[in-house]
Every structure is written in structure tokens, then in C-alpha cells.
Amino acid sequence: MIPSGKNSLLLLFILVCNIAGAQNLFNAENSKKFARYLESTRQYKLAAVEYERILSIEKTDPAIYTGLLKNYRMGNICENSFQNLNQLQVNNFFSDQNVASEYLKLSLSCNCCYEKNYFSDALSSVSSREKTFYKLGYFLFTEQKDSLSKFTYNNLSLLSNSYPTVLNKIENIESFKRKSPGLAMAMSAVIPGSGKAYSGYWGDAVMSLVFVSTNAWLSYRGFSKKGVKNANGWIFGGISLGFYLGNIWGSGKSARTYNQIEYEKLYNEAKNSIYSHF
Incomplete structure (x- = not known):
């Protein structure tokens, strides 16, 4: 039986509505909600994949870069992550302190990629207190013992007030007496x-x-x-x-x-x- 013209138009309308509804499920706003859900349930690797997908749709929201960086860090995703970030030109969003701070945290967590300008660029975007903290972490993680000791001494007041526990642990390293x-x-x-x-x-x-x-x-x-x-x-x-x-x-x-x-x-x-x- 050949459908009438009205029935054909009705079927076509239903099909178009279904496609539109399906596409709406994957728009940027719904995808952000899904990514946040994955993050809240500690599915960090899947959340990172979702944030990467969102950036193929919307590339101007700093919060998406912050979410991607955070889930890279929480999921301990170090391999290829910095290459992806370079391609996404994450440094263009370092003016947002949250993006810059998460990039610095990821660099320390992975102990990677300090030689790139991105690390120093991100440092210039955070507060002086945070800058001191991240520099301290850099000297510690790269085991630059002389630089760590000098930097700690020069910033003793700030560290003792803002990061007393960290300062105490570093002083324990510096006062460690080796056996001969x-x-x-x-x-x-x-x-x-x-x-x-x-x-x-x-x-x-x-x-x-x-x-x-x-x-x-x-x-x-x-x-x-x-x-x-x-x-x-x-x-x-x-x-x-x-x-x-x-x-x-x-x-x-x-x-x-x-x-x-x-x-x-x-x-x-x-x-x-x-x-x-x-």
C-alpha cells in the first residue's frame, strides 16, 4: 500500500523532530552537564574525553578548559595530554586564573613539560602567593636542591604563613643527615x-x-x-x-x-x- 501524501509528510515531520531531539542531546550545554556528572562520579578519563569532544563544538569557554585540565590531573592522564593541550592552544586562556592554575597543577602532577613557555606563561597569570607555591613545587619535583633551598629561604615569611605544612616537609628534607x-x-x-x-x-x-x-x-x-x-x-x-x-x-x-x-x-x-x- 502506497502511503498518501499527508501520511508521508507526517512521517517526514516525525523523523526530522527525532533527529533534532537527538542532536539536542549532544549540544554543548548538555555535554557539559554530562561531563560534570562523569567527574562527580570519579570517571575522570571519560570526563576528559567528553570535555575534549565539547571543545570541538565550543572553544571559547574557559570553564571547559578548566574542566579538561582538572580531569587530566585527577585521572592521572599525562601521556599525550600536553600534546592535546598544545593543539587546543590552551595558553590563549591563561588570562583566566582557573585555567592557568589547573595547568600548573597538571604540570606538577605529571612532572612534565616545564621547559615549554606555557609553564612560565601560566605562572604570570596567577597571584604572587600562588606563584611562590608553584615555583616551590617546581624546584621540589625537579629535585633542584640548591635552588629549592635558596628559594625557600628567600620566601620564608610567605611560606610559613600560607603553606606551613609544606614548608615543614621541605625543611625536613634539607635537615636530613645522611649516613656515611x-x-x-x-x-x-x-x-x-x-x-x-x-x-x-x-x-x-x-x-x-x-x-x-x-x-x-x-x-x-x-x-x-x-x-x-x-x-x-x-x-x-x-x-x-x-x-x-x-x-x-x-x-x-x-x-x-x-x-x-x-x-x-x-x-x-x-x-x-x-x-x-x-
């Missing part, structure tokens, strides 16, 4: 295991002392009974010497391990303190 591998080895050369005890490894220290002294005693016992021709004396003497030399080398390694573990602990505490202000 050379001293640890020298100590263990005199008293086996003492260098490991110096580095806080008391269990290893006791084991080193026991192994070296026990085998040395067994070697002495063998030689005292049958003289230098006694095989047991040489065997236990060789074992004791091996443990003794290993104890010296291990003491130096223990000091280096202690330094690495303790420094990383303090460094991570300082980083987390920075993150807590994001």
Missing part, C-alpha cells in the same frame, strides 16, 4: 656488623658479628689443635675472611640504602603535602 658509607665500612672493619648497626640495620649487624666471630673461633680452634696444617682451620678461616670482607662491603651498602629510603620517604611526604593544596 665510608664511616660505616670503617666501623665494620674494626667491629664486624657495627657499620650496619650505625645505619639502623641491627638484625644484619648481629648476623654479621655472629658469622665472622664464629668462623674465626672455629678456625682458631682448628689451628690450635693441629697447627697450620689443619684443614678445618683453613676452611673456617677462609669462610670467616669472606664474611668479614662481605660485612665491610655490606655496611657501605646499608648506609647507601638507608640514605635512599629515608630521603625518598621525606621527598614523598613533601610531594604529598604539595598535592594536598591542589
Whole structure:
């Protein structure tokens, strides 16, 4: 049955309305609501994809760039994110402090792309207090120890008033006293295991002392009974010497391990303190 002309027009009208309604679902305003919903439910990667899609429709709203940057950061999306931001020319919106601030947070979170002009451009758009905070984070995350120490000293008043917890964590890093591998080895050369005890490894220290002294005693016992021709004396003497030399080398390694573990602990505490202000 061939539909009449009126029926054809009615079907065409319904089809057009359905298409228009479907298109309306994906307009910029509805897409923003959906992106915010994804963000509120901690689906940061999907939210970032949605914000990227919105920017293909509307490129003039700074809030969209802020949302994209925030979800890149919250979703720990570092790979290719800065390349996308370059293509989107996010720097054109750094006059908006929210955009600039989120870009700086993302740079620190990813510990990436400081060499680009974008980082310094974003710094110039935030308040002097925030600028000090982000510069401090930059020196900390890039482990520029001398610059960090000098910058902290020059901005001590502002940091102590605005970021006391961060300042405290950084001061802990600067006051950290490393163990000397050379001293640890020298100590263990005199008293086996003492260098490991110096580095806080008391269990290893006791084991080193026991192994070296026990085998040395067994070697002495063998030689005292049958003289230098006694095989047991040489065997236990060789074992004791091996443990003794290993104890010296291990003491130096223990000091280096202690330094690495303790420094990383303090460094991570300082980083987390920075993150807590994001």
C-alpha cells in the first residue's frame, strides 16, 4: 500500500523532530552537564574525553578548559595530554586564573613539560602567593636542591604563613643527615656488623658479628689443635675472611640504602603535602 501524501509528510515531520531531539542531546550545554556528572562520579578519563569532544563544538569557554585540565590531573592522564593541550592552544586562556592554575597543577602532577613557555606563561597569570607555591613545587619535583633551598629561604615569611605544612616537609628534607658509607665500612672493619648497626640495620649487624666471630673461633680452634696444617682451620678461616670482607662491603651498602629510603620517604611526604593544596 502506497502511503498518501499527508501520511508521508507526517512521517517526514516525525523523523526530522527525532533527529533534532537527538542532536539536542549532544549540544554543548548538555555535554557539559554530562561531563560534570562523569567527574562527580570519579570517571575522570571519560570526563576528559567528553570535555575534549565539547571543545570541538565550543572553544571559547574557559570553564571547559578548566574542566579538561582538572580531569587530566585527577585521572592521572599525562601521556599525550600536553600534546592535546598544545593543539587546543590552551595558553590563549591563561588570562583566566582557573585555567592557568589547573595547568600548573597538571604540570606538577605529571612532572612534565616545564621547559615549554606555557609553564612560565601560566605562572604570570596567577597571584604572587600562588606563584611562590608553584615555583616551590617546581624546584621540589625537579629535585633542584640548591635552588629549592635558596628559594625557600628567600620566601620564608610567605611560606610559613600560607603553606606551613609544606614548608615543614621541605625543611625536613634539607635537615636530613645522611649516613656515611665510608664511616660505616670503617666501623665494620674494626667491629664486624657495627657499620650496619650505625645505619639502623641491627638484625644484619648481629648476623654479621655472629658469622665472622664464629668462623674465626672455629678456625682458631682448628689451628690450635693441629697447627697450620689443619684443614678445618683453613676452611673456617677462609669462610670467616669472606664474611668479614662481605660485612665491610655490606655496611657501605646499608648506609647507601638507608640514605635512599629515608630521603625518598621525606621527598614523598613533601610531594604529598604539595598535592594536598591542589
